[in-house]
Amino acid sequence: MSIKDVRFGFNFLADTNVLTCMQSIKEWELTFACLPVSSLRLKSTSLLDSTCTVMNPKFCQQWCHCIVAKIPLPINIDSSVETIRLENQKSFIQDISWATFLNVYSIMFELPLQGDFINLVRLLDNQIDAYQSSAVLIQFWALVPVVNLRTHPWKKWTKFISSIRNINQMKLVLKIGTELPSSEELDRWLGEPVTALIIDKSAFSINKKGHPVLSKSHQEFIKKMFNIGCQIIISASSHIQKHVNYLSYLYRNTTSLTPYSSDFISGFEDYLQTPLQPLKQNLQSYVYETFEQDPIKYYQYERAISKALIDKFDDKELIVFVVGAGRGPLVNSTLRAAKDADIKVKVWAVEKNENALPSLLYKNKENWDNCVTIINKDMRLWKPSEKCDILVSELLGSFGDNELSPECLDGAQNYLKTDGISIPSSYTSFLSPVQSRKLHSEISSIRKNRDNCNFQKPYIVQLNNVYTIAKAKPLFTFHHPRKNLEENNSNKDGFLTFNISQDCILHGFAGYFETILYKDVKLSIVPETFSEGMFSWFPAYFPLIKPTLLRKGEELQINFWRCSTKFKVWYEWCVAKPYQSVIHNINGEMYFMSL
Amino acid sequence: MSIKDVRFGFNFLADTNVLTCMQSIKEWELTFACLPVSSLRLKSTSLLDSTCTVMNPKFCQQWCHCIVAKIPLPINIDSSVETIRLENQKSFIQDISWATFLNVYSIMFELPLQGDFINLVRLLDNQIDAYQSSAVLIQFWALVPVVNLRTHPWKKWTKFISSIRNINQMKLVLKIGTELPSSEELDRWLGEPVTALIIDKSAFSINKKGHPVLSKSHQEFIKKMFNIGCQIIISASSHIQKHVNYLSYLYRNTTSLTPYSSDFISGFEDYLQTPLQPLKQNLQSYVYETFEQDPIKYYQYERAISKALIDKFDDKELIVFVVGAGRGPLVNSTLRAAKDADIKVKVWAVEKNENALPSLLYKNKENWDNCVTIINKDMRLWKPSEKCDILVSELLGSFGDNELSPECLDGAQNYLKTDGISIPSSYTSFLSPVQSRKLHSEISSIRKNRDNCNFQKPYIVQLNNVYTIAKAKPLFTFHHPRKNLEENNSNKDGFLTFNISQDCILHGFAGYFETILYKDVKLSIVPETFSEGMFSWFPAYFPLIKPTLLRKGEELQINFWRCSTKFKVWYEWCVAKPYQSVIHNINGEMYFMSL
DSSP states (O other): OOOOOOOEEEOOSSSSOHHHHHHHHHTTOOOOEEEEEESSSSHHHHHHHHHHHSHHHHHHHHHHHEEEEEEOOGGGGSSSSSHHHHHHHHHHHHHHHHHTTTTTTTTEEOOOSSOHHHHHHHHHHHHHHHHHHHTOOEEEEEEEOOSSSSOHHHHHHHHHHOOOOOOEEEEEEEOSSSOOOOHHHHHHGGSSOEEEEEEEGGGGGOOOSEEOOHHHHHHHHHHHHTTTTTEEEEEOOHHHHHHHHHHHHHHOOOSSSSSSSSHHTTTTTTTOOOOOOOOTSOOOOHHHHHHHHHHHHHHHHHHHHHHHHHOOSSOOEEEEEEETTTTTTHHHHHHHOOOOOOOOEEEEEEEEEEEGGGHHHHHHHSSSSTTTEEOSSOOOTOOOOOOOOEEEEEOTTTGGGGOOOHHHHHHGGEEEEEEEEEEEEEEEEEEEEEEEEHHHHHHHHHSSOGGGGGGSSSOOOBOOOOEEOOOOOOEEEEEEEOOOOOOOSSSSEEEEEOOOSOOOOEEEEEEEEEEEEETTTEEEOGGGGGGTTSSSSOOOEEEEEEEEOOOOTOOOEEEEEEEEEESEEEEEEEEESSSOOBBGGGSSOOOOOOO | OOSSEEEOEEEESSSSOOHHHHHHHOOOOTTTEEEGGGGOOOOOOOHHHHHHHSSHHHHHHHHHGEEEEEOOOOGGOOOHHHHHHHHHHHHHHHHHHHHHHHHOEEEEEEOOSSOHHHHHHHHHHHHHHHHHTTTOOOEEEEEEHHHHHHHHHHHHHHHHHHHHHHHGEEEEEEEESOOOHHHHHHHHHHGEEEEEEEEGGGGGOTTTTTTTOHHHHHHHHHHHHTTTTEEEEEOOSSHHHHHHHHHEEEEEEEOOOOSOOOHTTTOTTOEEOOOOOOOOSSSHHHHHHHHHTTHHHHHHHHHHHHHHHHHOSSSEEEEEEEESTTTTTTHHHHHHHHHHHHHHHEEEOOOOGGGGHHHHHHHHTTTTTEEEEEEOOOOTOOOOOOOOEEEEOOOOOBBGGGGGGGHHHHHGGEEEEEEEEEEEEEEEEEEEEEOOOHHHHHHHHHOOOOGGGGGGSSSOOOSOEEEEEEEOEEEEEEEEEETTTSOOOOOEEEEEEEEOOOOOOEEEEEEEEEEEEETEEEEEEEGGGOTOOOOOOOOOEEEEEEEEOOOOOEEEEEEEEEEHHHHHHHHEOOOOOOOOOOBGGGGGSOOOOOE
């Protein structure tokens, strides 16, 4: 599996001596414990020993990073009775102060599901700020049950987290018991910063052999949570070792949620990258290296080229131009396809990156019998003496056209015969709305965010801590060759609508593409049609400056533009319904691709 | 030693096959090699093999991080003849492009010591920017000899680096041969970002046993360079293993330059920290823990208290107030001193941090026979029924008064008998001008630097990659108890002058303190009088927004103010001569200590 190593902990419900607690988690092979803050105080003789051990320097360094201090439900902090409010506020701050003094791993509190939490939010942000100004980082865990009879926990949570300013220091802990909501409602938590899951003993039933087991739907949900790197907290009163064993077993049998092969994506989950611009900036050797390893992509290219060669064959030698040849993988595919089909071809390889040339020249000599003509030119400027039957290229980005394939192939079409074939023959970008509190906060914390510029550019990112609000829909399609090159092909606009099946927060859009290489040979990174085993492209992500609450039954409309001048191409985007957002990246001011 | 693990490399002077080069450095147990960029090209048959191995993915990932690509001296890039300039510029950019394509560890060039380098600077910054915009980080190493017959290498370097904008990607490599400049001139390089030292074979002589050895002054300089984490590049043509062995031996026998014990400072070199404000923000348990371990500080306190007890003793029980008692280390010192001197004392411990109270109460019960009276109050607000003979406190920061000891002790003096003793009885802040390109660039890269605010606040930092321009001089002194408490003691101003012994760049001021605890018992972090073995305080650092060139023979004058209102205290500072700088942190707008 590609998911991170999951930490397992135990939830001590009653006051427990710290030493006993540390011995227990060691015995159960766990890594942390949640302990009432009262257990960490010197207030009863029975606790004195442990807390004095707490004061022992050597031991302290061991245990403090293993303890989550639970502080009492802060419901009365928002009491309308001033004396009650102030008294509760005082004890809440004292608890935080003591836990911080001890430098615990995290501080956990139950999010009040009834009443307001205006004062609670104020106190939490105040405390985080005050410690931060002294360079002390504290982290809070807000505990929320997935089911509550009297209210909707997600709505309470979203109201709470939306009003917190220091979001990076506020994580979510979900509690599950016997009952679970619908699978759709559970999936919405995938877009929240869930740091841990408390699994109550009531979630378990006992099987015939006397072992604690979980229902299928519990298992499904916990596996999804493993996938977003969620920690597990066991909350049982007996047979603890059996609970630990069962959940460890479940963890070992969890497979990755994404269609990507796990070896490749490990460490890239939710890691925002700047899209490559191979047209503007030459690729580095190791980038070619990585992409050339894709087991699926070049196999499909070879199949497509093979079909095209057979369709074009009329006893004469066929001319194939590989444009943007890089270090030659598509030349390999072409030569292999021709050999297998027993069709004579004349191959030209065109590459603008002079640093890739030595590899091409070397391979031509060693592997290709010097049969390939190598040209060091920008394909848009090359003027060959003859035209080709088949034009092969690999210029697609995660969003299809975002590495300027349309503009490059329009230039190259001048030397494709009028009845010639372009591989790829078409490609389509796809978009789907997503909720991801994590990606939003990651983008917020990037340096230099003047005019919210970081929310007005696309990213490439292995989407992980993300809830897909609705399935991806196709946006822009480009076909090659084009009938009329005089018509502008760079500018497009379009809109997509999505039905909202449950209340959720829209943070941005996942971008994907599908391409038809030739006839029935396709490549896709759209989740529903993903080319299994392929790893050349992670999804794209287009953020929104302002997260938007969408309600069940509403229709979401988003508008997208692809715009261009002679020198650059860029996207603009906005939400049009149910609310109108600002247009993002207007005039390409925040991000553009250079021609 | 506390210095980082030093990397050793080899400088290949002639074109060398990459495979041979990698085998050699493995054999010599080195970690990297400097190789002419031509060796990395596919231009001659003899090199073809190695460079094709370069193209092999597995091997590539190994070697690329071990190679520093040397590109030819770019002197003609600033030629006044346009054709020469353009031609050289083209090949320079091609070399960078090829090295970057291969993703090498670093790119090294010789800094031209004759003529201009306007165009060179432009090209370097352009290249760094262009790659950075595609998320490719490249690093340059500029090679400078420590001695040159026709020019002053440091002046050339400082002119060059001052005009580079991407300073974090531009490091310095120093080359040493037979001759060395004066020790003072060599020390100036301690304030520069020296990433590596090339030791030419000419630097070595051969001893009677036939082994290569270095002169004392060479050894001294290399040891200083080891201390700032500098890498070593061996440049010999024969007996290479002997050179490696000799330098490894020298490394193993290098001791730390700082007066701090090595175990404690490792990892903290040049790491900028925000000063603690214990008055505003309660200290955490582990902070008390750390400081209580200091082997020297409490020993000296015990000596001072002992002398004060003996001086005050007249057969009656003496009253000692420990104010700001924390978790009680000074109570321990007091009780031990009293026991050793066989003098009866009545001890009160006053501490405002309620989280420290449990420890005090516990120690009182377990260790102090319940003989200490513990008071949870801010010492400025406490109103005891009787006055004390001796007032003991530890409220000093790295710059002496910067944790507001004067203000706290003025409050506490109300309950000190008129003939009573304060321990400490006085403390003095010290300043010395320093050159540190590293600290300057570290501060530049801190987030949120609006109005240069990060250059207008003090830091606490274990000074390492720093050249001390002149010895520290005393600035402000505070005495306790004071004769007239009505007089304002918070506001001070002063200036210091320093003679500049050689051209250098002023980046800021190191701050230190000395305190007289009582009579001849002192503590000091001033380098010349450092209390050996003490680790409770790292130096302070006051930066300047604009680095200033100082010339040999000039007089530097700096002015400092300590200012206050009822609620806060702050420092302002500026350079007054030879140039007038802006006043830093005016009105405490960028940084203040809360009362």
